[in-house]
Amino acid sequence: MTQGAERTPGRRTLLGAAVLGSAALGIGGAPAAHGQERHGDEARGHGHGSGFRSLPVPTVIAHRGASGYRPEHTLGSYQLALDMGAHVVEQDLVPTKDGHLVCRHENDITGTTDVASRPEFASRRTTRSVDGISLTGWFTEDFTLAELKTLRATERIPASRQENTLYDGRWEIPSFEEVLRWAEREGRRRGRPVWLHVETKHPTYFRGIGLGLEERLAKLLRRHGRHRANSAVFLQSFEPSSIQRLAELVDSPRVVLLSGASSRPWDFVQAGDPRTVADLVKPEGLRWIASYAQGIGPTLDLIIPRDASGRLGTPTTLVRDAHAKGLILHPYTMRNENSFLPADFRRGTDPNAYGDAFGAFKVYFDQGIDGIFTDNPDTGLLARGDFVNGRRP
Numbered sequence: 001m002t003q004g005a006e007r008t009p010g011r012r013t014l015l016g017a018a019v020l021g022s023a024a025l026g027i028g029g030a031p032a033a034h035g036q037e038r039h040g041d042e043a044r045g046h047g048h049g050s051g052f053r054s055l056p057v058p059t060v061i062a063h064r065g066a067s068g069y070r071p072e073h074t075l076g077s078y079q080l081a082l083d084m085g086a087h088v089v090e091q092d093l094v095p096t097k098d099g100h101l102v103c104r105h106e107n108d109i110t111g112t113t114d115v116a117s118r119p120e121f122a123s124r125r126t127t128r129s130v131d132g133i134s135l136t137g138w139f140t141e142d143f144t145l146a147e148l149k150t151l152r153a154t155e156r157i158p159a160s161r162q163e164n165t166l167y168d169g170r171w172e173i174p175s176f177e178e179v180l181r182w183a184e185r186e187g188r189r190r191g192r193p194v195w196l197h198v199e200t201k202h203p204t205y206f207r208g209i210g211l212g213l214e215e216r217l218a219k220l221l222r223r224h225g226r227h228r229a230n231s232a233v234f235l236q237s238f239e240p241s242s243i244q245r246l247a248e249l250v251d252s253p254r255v256v257l258l259s260g261a262s263s264r265p266w267d268f269v270q271a272g273d274p275r276t277v278a279d280l281v282k283p284e285g286l287r288w289i290a291s292y293a294q295g296i297g298p299t300l301d302l303i304i305p306r307d308a309s310g311r312l313g314t315p316t317t318l319v320r321d322a323h324a325k326g327l328i329l330h331p332y333t334m335r336n337e338n339s340f341l342p343a344d345f346r347r348g349t350d351p352n353a354y355g356d357a358f359g360a361f362k363v364y365f366d367q368g369i370d371g372i373f374t375d376n377p378d379t380g381l382l383a384r385g386d387f388v389n390g391r392r393p
Helices: 017-022 039-044 050-052 075-084 120-125 162-167 176-190 203-208 213-223 240-249 266-271 283-290 316-324 357-367 379-388
Strands: 061-062 088-095 102-103 127-132 131-135 195-200 233-237 254-256 293-300 371-374
Touching: 061 075, 061 379, 075 088, 075 176, 075 379, 088 176, 102 213, 127 316, 176 195, 195 213, 203 213, 203 240, 203 266, 203 316, 213 240, 233 240, 240 254, 240 266, 240 357, 283 316, 357 371, 357 379, 371 379
Parallel strands: 061 088, 061 371, 088 195, 195 233, 233 254, 254 293
Antiparallel strands: 088 102, 127 131
């Protein structure tokens, strides 16, 4: 499907995902009254997309699982996030040489597995250009699933999260099908669906080497009954064309991820589309996104920019503008460590120590966002509780 093409109302299911929370927080960003749980469909009075009604607003999305406490994209990280109470658990997908989808933040697995210490794979080390960036290491597309299963996951940022290294080597790289089966088991045990937030990584790059992601993902979603408009899954990508392609394959809710304002999605670069993210967050850009997606996932700096010192500045109109187009907002990423927080909320001089994450969460929730990605789901849930009950952190 070419960019800019309109989807039919049936495919968009009356903005199925948009009812999750836009009006629950108030179009234009005014929070609903504190002291009550808010469910998007109920707040808007829609009966469509009953799955969305089960998600509280703001929604706490476990970024790569509980990655603040366990190596990311492992079943250990996903399970801990769910046990903590996260409303949604995120997966990033990349393919193997033999066409399976596995959960890694990047296809370069040098820093997230023990592959560099495996002599049997020393010859696989190579240099690749991925989305215009030259990388040297080991890549999932050079391994079969069986070969990847011999590796073990490790902490991606051990200097910042030394405690996480305790779990190095404990878990395999999960395939997405394994995650779907895990979610089904946990859903049956808990008596409610386990929500997933699934990202296609570098889809243009992979399509170019014959490992297109969308068709493989759609096949798995259909096999496991997550292809419908009210399925307990969000599909997301930094490349709008990937979301457009998925819109042709399944009815699952879809979210366009947005990086820095001056950046361009890689599929735009490849297609010669001059638009930047700054163009996409304007009303006309949001209208275009709403023609094939139900939400956006902007970096938090698009909600409230930071100044040169790293302090928060004046909020933009993005929340109001996106809600006006019927889009939900799931911005990323809140983390507890000083090094990741706005300067206003850093405490002490140790960059790896925890800062005032609760204060930062409150500022972002006050903007009227519908959900937020966080490496620390327990912190996000406590902050959400403060917010909905009108407590000061």
